Amino acid sequence: MTIDLPNIVGLLGSALMVIAYGYSNIARQMNFRLFNLLNLVGALMLIASLTVHFNMASMALEIVWAMIALFGLITAWRKRA
Template sequence: MILPIGETLANLCGFAGMACIVIAYAYGTGNSAPNPYVQHGLNLAGSLLLTVSLLVNLNPASLVLEGFWAAIALYGLVKAARQGRRA
């Protein structure tokens, strides 16, 4: 355990993160022109919540995956901001 929070709270964070990522995927798949702030914002939130869970219930491979997931989401948010695409 790296974070000093209980396993129950960590698991709740993990499930919330998983829900964010699944919702973002469904949103992106179901819309012909998804709002990048919604899509990438949900992915980033999901990645961060899953990271909290993984810092309590350590799984190194999944932790690395969440790092890449967060980086891609941040890239998408920065790209959208640079392009000036609004909600």
């Protein structure tokens, strides 16, 4: 693996998703906006990385992950509005 910009972006996206997962396990009261936003941004960063270093299985996973996070984010905003 070369350390190029797409790999750095992908690693940062992965880190955001791991942070979201860790947060969901330690938070006393979940902030679903934060949780879903971290997941959405992380998935979009991984998708951007995968456009350069393509992998079909990973791309499919990240697209689905981003759609679920977007749905969760919209739902969280509607509940607060």
